[in-house]
Amino acid sequence: MKSITINGSKRESVGKKATKALRNAGQVPCVLYGGDEPLHFSAEEIAFKDLVYTPDVHTVEIKLKGGEVFNAVLQDIQFHPVTDAILHIDFYQIFEDKEITMEIPVHTTGVARGVKNGGVLRFNLRRMRVKGLPGNLPDFIEADITSLKIGNKLYVTALQSDEFKIMHPDNTVVCQVRTSRNVIADTDDEEEETAADEVPATEVNETE
Known part of the structure; x- marks a missing residue:
């Protein structure tokens, strides 16, 4: 299966004000589940174009600043009810030896x-x-x-x-x-x- 790379950064704060500031800056707040604990990060909205606006399916390689890399699949996505802008994305971490x-x-x-x-x-x-x-x-x-x-x-x-x-x-x-x-x-x-x-x-x- 084809894979898409998403470059992002860990989120230091996950409060409403910080989330709003991210969106105003063209960033999408995301959460990666499936590991030891949820990982909060953000990435530019344009980075999700080939993942979201396509009939095809892909796995995702999430690369975070600092060198951390995670393999995942898209689990859930929220859009703005009026503008259809991406508000939030949930990913689920995958491992080669575990079925999904x-x-x-x-x-x-x-x-x-x-x-x-x-x-x-x-x-x-x-x-x-x-x-x-x-x-x-x-x-x-x-x-x-x-x-x-x-x-x-x-x-x-x-x-x-x-x-x-x-x-x-x-x-x-x-x-x-x-x-x-x-x-x-x-x-x-x-x-x-x-x-x-x-x-x-x-x-x-x-x-x-």
């Missing part, structure tokens, strides 16, 4: 057979909650949807891996192909391969 739980994005490959026949691909699960050692967690989980016909569903059981454990029930649907007005009869005859960018398919998010 993360939400990993799902990327599909191929063009579903049902979509070629006019169906609509609907997503029930854009991210999957998985557990494993930090070094075994992928940047994304690949789901091959080529064989899905109209009415077929792809379950999380089809995406199991020896590298991590999926934390969803076995009957959880990742995506499915639904019928539409433009549907045509499906046959078992071999069909000519069609490039993804040549298929006018519609992808729709759907909450379970």
